[in-house]
Every structure is written in structure tokens, then in C-alpha cells.
Amino acid sequence: MLDLLGNHTVQTVIMGAVLLGLVSGLLGSFAVLRQQSLLGDTLAHAALPGVCIGFLIAGTRHLGWIMAGALGTAVIAALFVQVITRYSRIKMDAGLGAALSVSFAVGVVLLTYIQGHSSASQGGLDSFLFGQAAATRPSDLWFMGGVTLAAISLVALLWKQLKLVTFDPLFAGSIGLSVGVLETVLTAMIALAVVVGLQMVGVVLMTAMVIAPPVAARQWVSRLEHMVFLAMLLGVISGVVGVLLSAGVSHLATGPVVVLVASVLVALSLLLAPGRGVLWSWLKLWREQRAIGQRQMLVTLHKLAEHHEDPYYPVERSMLDSFYGVATGHILRRLQARGFVVPASHMREEGPHWALTDAGHNEARQELERMDWNQAEA
Amino acid sequence: MKREKRHEPELALHIEDLTVAYEGKPVLWDIDVNIPPGVMAAVIGPNGAGKSTLIKTALGLVKPTAGHICIHGYPPRQALKRVAYVPQRSSVDWDFPTTVVDVVMMGRYGHLGWFRWPGKREHRRAMDALSAVGMEAFAKRQINQLSGGQQQRVFLARAMVQDADVLFLDEPMAGVDATTEKAVVALLQELRDQGKTIIVVHHDLQTVRDYFDWLVILNVRVVAQGRIPEVYTGENLRKAYGGRIALLDPDSAGETPDAVPREVVN
The missing domain is CATH 1.10.10.10 (Winged helix-like DNA-binding domain superfamily/Winged helix DNA-binding domain)
Incomplete structure (x- = not known):
């Protein structure tokens, strides 16, 4: 185990997992409480066409372009859902489902196009499907750290407003809060968190990182500040334990192991938590x-x-x-x-x-x- | 046009030529409503009459298609600190992780500004309001442990700390126990006696005369409005509810009957 911790690659991946745990636990708490758990799923799947577009523009597996593309299409999907639910009779779940499947289909079509036509360095794009934690480079950590820091400061600064908009949006509007703006900010931050997690966990499983830690945390505590804090902690624990497990046993994909660890935490919480647990x-x-x-x-x-x-x-x-x-x-x-x-x-x-x-x-x-x-x- | 000038400042709520439409269908059509300060007014009408929409538009939550609204002479967005709002109890998730006193303190957020956090003063205000509604013992409880009546009292306490001149309440008596209903009515009447204006979306026609002194009967258009004795008549109720009403006092010749709304199939 100590050998593992001394390994530079493993150190980088662990740092990445810590940052991912922090940001997804933090923003996931709000998504789960706003009953928009599926938003993370939609955003993650919608990032795939962006990954491909970024690749096509850069002509190579350039992470900056890929991330920018991912964020772009994720945000477009989110706005699409917001507009469609506001101006038509389509409900949130149907809107999220539609955006998810359409954008994922576009993503897979682009992916197969690239694999068929692009000559060099086309390999590795499909690693965004299920994530490839080992590919995390120290320079990626700066991007992840920046996003995490931005998310934490934003939530700290707008804590009161975000809490009220999440609990009682009608009342929030009645005291003059711009509910639409705050919701858009939250959604954009969740899109950023998803993009952060793409490389590690992949588009298919990223939603689990957004949902699992807050759901587990909610079982144990009953104040928003405690829930957010615990969700971040559980996110970090799942990330670090998952990375160590997959690094310790050869040929285990990191992303899925991280998600499985998070799911075990959820199962334990549903069973054991005082007050709310089944037992x-x-x-x-x-x-x-x-x-x-x-x-x-x-x-x-x-x-x-x-x-x-x-x-x-x-x-x-x-x-x-x-x-x-x-x-x-x-x-x-x-x-x-x-x-x-x-x-x-x-x-x-x-x-x-x-x-x-x-x-x-x-x-x-x-x-x-x-x-x-x-x-x-x- | 001078925007600073107050329009109809002597009215607590002034609505003129207001039309609100959802997806092209008018929910409220060309209505005028005037409510003087210091009354406790009920807004009644059949399902889909636009009662909740009227309140939401007055609060600036829904954009009117046409017409205007003034609260003590100010448009809704400039009157934010003059109004308090009690939404329908069912509009929030009561499993949200927070405490009773926390919810009541939310009533002070509008006064705190963007970046100030609620402190001791807000806490004290919240506790005072909670004891006024008989809930001080529940201050530290989780909100998911409250009964329907207790939830309503907490919402009322939150509206009280808003220090507003006009209180809008959306169906505050829906699904609460008789004790809470009496307590809520007594508190609202006390607030009215202090000079505040209370505007309540109400569904129980039987209690209108006992609780309120002003009435707005709505059915997409305004059927009638004014003091209860002039407005609460069989004729007006029949106009609003049509065949869906059973008048219990046929002898009183429709003057001030006891009426029960009855949903009729077809």
C-alpha cells in the first residue's frame, strides 16, 4: 500500500479523485435536493459529442479542447432542457431523458466517425465512455482544482440564496431572488463538475458520483450544511478508496471501482443510518x-x-x-x-x-x- | 411618464386591466381588483379560476400579459419588502434537511441583502414569531417531523418576520386541523387589526363570512368584490360556481346563504 502511495501516477490519480469527490459531493447535494438527480446523467452524456467535437477541432487528443467541447455541449443540453420544460408541456423527466438519449446518440455517431476516419491518435477517445483515471496528468489537476475552488467559493458566497431556491423557489422569487439565474448558475456548475469527472469516471457512470454521496449523506444528517460537508467527505472517501483498490489489484478500471465504493456507502447508509435507516x-x-x-x-x-x-x-x-x-x-x-x-x-x-x-x-x-x-x- | 410617482397609493392592492395567459390561454382576463388597506380579504372561486395566479402575479412571480398591479402604489418588484407570501404547503419538499427556526429565519433573507448571513437578531425574531404561532417548542425540530397544521404555522411565522404591510396566503387552511385553522385565523385577524392587509386564497365557502371582511369572487374574470355583506350573495356565488354549488338556505332568498361548493361530474 505504501508503495502505491509513493507512485507518482497514483498520487496524481488520488489527488484527482479527491477533487472530483469534493466538487461532485458539493454540487450533487443541491441537484439531489432539487430532485434533479438525472440532470447530472444528462449533462454527462451530453458531454460526449463535445469531447468528439473538441477532438475534431484540435485534430488530436488535446485535453483543453476536449474539455471545452464537453462543457459546451453539456451546457447546450442543460439550456435545451430548461427552455423545453418552461415553454412546452414536456415535464422535467421527459426533457432530461430526451436530451440524454439524443446527445448520447450524436456522441456515439461522432465517436465511430472519428474511429473510422481519423488516421493518427484516434485511440483513447472511447476512454471517455468509462473513464481512464490513469491518464490523469499533473497538469489536469490544475484545471480540476480550479473548478473545485470556484464551486466551493460560489456556494459559500451564495449559500443563503441557493438554500432558499432549493427549498422553496416560489418564496425565493417572492422576496426578489432571481430564481432562474440561480438555477442556471447551479446547472452550469454541475456541468463543470461533470466535465471534471469525465476523464476519471466517464460519461456513463459520472452521474453516480453526483448522486451517491449526497444520498448517503442525507441518511445520516439533517441540516443542509452538514449534508453538503458529509457528501463532500463521502465523495473523497469513495474516490480515494476506489483508486487504491483499483491500483492494488491489477486490471481493474478505476472509474467503475470508485462508483462501486460510493454505492456500497449508499447501501450501508440506507441500511444503518439512525432515524432513517431500514434497520x-x-x-x-x-x-x-x-x-x-x-x-x-x-x-x-x-x-x-x-x-x-x-x-x-x-x-x-x-x-x-x-x-x-x-x-x-x-x-x-x-x-x-x-x-x-x-x-x-x-x-x-x-x-x-x-x-x-x-x-x-x-x-x-x-x-x-x-x-x-x-x-x-x- | 414619471415612474417615481405612486399610482393609487391609498389602495393596498390595485389591479387594473390585468390579463395573464399560460400558453396563449387566459387564466385571468381583463380584471380590476381593488383592496383597501386593513382588511382581511378572501379570494374565492372554482378550480381554475385563477386564484393562485392572481397572487403570484401580484408578487411578481408571474409576468402579466397585459395590465398592471400596484401594492401601496408601487409595482410588485419595488414593493418586495412590503409583501409577505405563504405559498401552498405542498409546494415544498418537507423532507428538506433543515430545522423549524431555520425556515422561519428565511423570512428575513429579503431584508438581509445578498451577502449578510442571518445572525442573533434574526434568530430572536424567528423565535418570537414561533411563540406567536405556538410553535416555540419545535424550533430545533427537523421540518420532516411536523404535521400539516404545524407546517402551516411555521410558514405563517416565516411570513410574520417579513414585517410586511400586505400578506398573501395561498390556501392556508387546506388540510390543516381545526385547532390550527382557528389559531391561524385569530393570528391573521390580529395582524389585520394592527393595520396590515391580509389576502387569502380560500376554498371553504362555509367559513368565508366568519373569517373575512372583504371578498373577491373570481372566475377568470372578477364576478364581484367588496365588503362581505354586499358581495356574499347567492346570486354572485351561482355566477361564479354555476351548477357546482348547493345553497343550503333556500329560504333566505339568496341574501347571505350558507353555500357548499359541490363538484359535479360532467
Whole structure:
């Protein structure tokens, strides 16, 4: 592992992954919260024709031209979606889908044209489909770093506005914010982030980098600033772990491994996160069921004692078992631990008995009051 | 033309010859509405009558096709700090990661300018508003833990910290519990008594007379407007709702009937 970290290529790729994680986690948070997760996908696919056009203009695999072309067509696609949803009856999802497939088709046609006609150095363009992290050069890091820095400063500067436009665009408009401008700025930044990720992750999988870290982060935290911060952190973790895994095992493509690591983080978050995770809700359901059993038992014992006009009337457990139709020993033991019931001896030849304590009677009376109150509400 | 001069400054809301169209179809057609300051006005009308559009146009969210709007004499874009807005509760995602007090502080963003962040003063204002709507205990809660009625109270608190002269509310009583409805109405009436103008898109004809003192009946055009006793008549309601209305008081000869809107199939 230490050998890997000493390797210059790996260092460059790791730095690239860190920057990509930061920028996609940051901007992805807003895309996901605005329910525009597919925007990243569309922008990424729309970048492919731009990659080809950049190549055709430069006549070689010149990264500057390719990136400029990618950004150009991505932005055109984004504007196309914005215009089409505003001025026609086509909804956002349909618009995004249309832009995605049309531009990807154009991209693939251009790609095959180049492969058939361009003589020299045509190889390598298809690496933009699935990314080729190892091709990252130190000079690329400057571009990636610049984009990341711009995105972070922009979000920091316009935090209040972006938050409001994301949460409540109507209200944002009513206090005079230019909602359209802010949305365009966000979209343009996401397009930049996508272009940054093209070389590493590729157009097909780039959307996962935009969606996965924010979705995972949202499970754990419940404030926007925490979510954005955690999404950036998870983006960096997926990037670095993915790069190390793919560098450690030979012949593994970096981009897909990075995406898989991010997906594992999402799966774990969906399962484990307190409050929102699946396991958590199961635990809560189970606890509630247990509490209901205990409350029922208290009320039953209370009523039995009232009926026998003896507050410490000992009830035989087998009677309770047959009344509820299930074994009640565990419920009684939990109530005993809470100090609401005590074991009571009655006659030697009978089974174990239980009686309510004073605290138990109190609890049962409160429970009955709650029930009355609930009925009155209904 | 002198743009600085206020037009109809003595009216809280002045709308003249306004037409708004979506995709070439008029939603509001050539309407005039005048609402004096210090009233609590209901805007009622059947589905698709343009009620929400009227509010959105008055706030400058929708561009009018023709005509003009003035709020206390100023066009909407110059009256931003004079108006507060409570959008429909369902227009936002309540799973957004933020807290109750944070949402209320958003009501101060318009006053803060572009780059100032909300601070202690904004927080205090938000807490005051939250206690006015009976929600101070929920200040630090996640907004996804709120019931419909509580969401509405939070939105009302946000509008209150805007320090506006005119409040626009879009269906604030839709889907809230009876306790919240009463609390919201009491708060709005209190604000009206302080001299503010309250303009509410309302859907429940039965409560119009109890809650409001001014009425605008809308159905793409203005059917009637003015003080409740003159405007809330069977004839006007029938004009707006057509066959989709059942008047419960046939004896009162359409003077001030209890009316229930009834959606009729076909």
C-alpha cells in the first residue's frame, strides 16, 4: 500500500479523485435536493459529442479542447432542457431523458466517425465512455482544482440564496431572488463538475458520483450544511478508496471501482443510518410492539385487581398466557425489571403468580387515562 | 411618464386591466381588483379560476400579459419588502434537511441583502414569531417531523418576520386541523387589526363570512368584490360556481346563504 502511495501516477490519480469527490459531493447535494438527480446523467452524456467535437477541432487528443467541447455541449443540453420544460408541456423527466438519449446518440455517431476516419491518435477517445483515471496528468489537476475552488467559493458566497431556491423557489422569487439565474448558475456548475469527472469516471457512470454521496449523506444528517460537508467527505472517501483498490489489484478500471465504493456507502447508509435507516425502523417497530404488550399487561392486571377488590391480587401466569394466547413470561419479567410487577406466591401446587406494585397501578391508571383522552379526541 | 410617482397609493392592492395567459390561454382576463388597506380579504372561486395566479402575479412571480398591479402604489418588484407570501404547503419538499427556526429565519433573507448571513437578531425574531404561532417548542425540530397544521404555522411565522404591510396566503387552511385553522385565523385577524392587509386564497365557502371582511369572487374574470355583506350573495356565488354549488338556505332568498361548493361530474 505504501508503495502505491509513493507512485507518482497514483498520487496524481488520488489527488484527482479527491477533487472530483469534493466538487461532485458539493454540487450533487443541491441537484439531489432539487430532485434533479438525472440532470447530472444528462449533462454527462451530453458531454460526449463535445469531447468528439473538441477532438475534431484540435485534430488530436488535446485535453483543453476536449474539455471545452464537453462543457459546451453539456451546457447546450442543460439550456435545451430548461427552455423545453418552461415553454412546452414536456415535464422535467421527459426533457432530461430526451436530451440524454439524443446527445448520447450524436456522441456515439461522432465517436465511430472519428474511429473510422481519423488516421493518427484516434485511440483513447472511447476512454471517455468509462473513464481512464490513469491518464490523469499533473497538469489536469490544475484545471480540476480550479473548478473545485470556484464551486466551493460560489456556494459559500451564495449559500443563503441557493438554500432558499432549493427549498422553496416560489418564496425565493417572492422576496426578489432571481430564481432562474440561480438555477442556471447551479446547472452550469454541475456541468463543470461533470466535465471534471469525465476523464476519471466517464460519461456513463459520472452521474453516480453526483448522486451517491449526497444520498448517503442525507441518511445520516439533517441540516443542509452538514449534508453538503458529509457528501463532500463521502465523495473523497469513495474516490480515494476506489483508486487504491483499483491500483492494488491489477486490471481493474478505476472509474467503475470508485462508483462501486460510493454505492456500497449508499447501501450501508440506507441500511444503518439512525432515524432513517431500514434497520432503525425495524428496531423502532419491534420496540413499539414490545411496549404495547407491556402496557396491555399492566392494564389487564390492574383490572383484575379491581375486580377482585385486592390491589395486590396475585394472578397466575398460566391464566395470563391463555388469555393472551402467547407466553407472557418475558413481558412480566420486563415489567418486573421496571418495578411494576413482583412475583407473588400463592398456593404451593399452583404455578408462578404475579402481582402489581403501587407503581404498576399508577402506570396502569395513567395508561387508562390516555386511552380515555384518545377516545375523547376521536 | 414619471415612474417615481405612486399610482393609487391609498389602495393596498390595485389591479387594473390585468390579463395573464399560460400558453396563449387566459387564466385571468381583463380584471380590476381593488383592496383597501386593513382588511382581511378572501379570494374565492372554482378550480381554475385563477386564484393562485392572481397572487403570484401580484408578487411578481408571474409576468402579466397585459395590465398592471400596484401594492401601496408601487409595482410588485419595488414593493418586495412590503409583501409577505405563504405559498401552498405542498409546494415544498418537507423532507428538506433543515430545522423549524431555520425556515422561519428565511423570512428575513429579503431584508438581509445578498451577502449578510442571518445572525442573533434574526434568530430572536424567528423565535418570537414561533411563540406567536405556538410553535416555540419545535424550533430545533427537523421540518420532516411536523404535521400539516404545524407546517402551516411555521410558514405563517416565516411570513410574520417579513414585517410586511400586505400578506398573501395561498390556501392556508387546506388540510390543516381545526385547532390550527382557528389559531391561524385569530393570528391573521390580529395582524389585520394592527393595520396590515391580509389576502387569502380560500376554498371553504362555509367559513368565508366568519373569517373575512372583504371578498373577491373570481372566475377568470372578477364576478364581484367588496365588503362581505354586499358581495356574499347567492346570486354572485351561482355566477361564479354555476351548477357546482348547493345553497343550503333556500329560504333566505339568496341574501347571505350558507353555500357548499359541490363538484359535479360532467
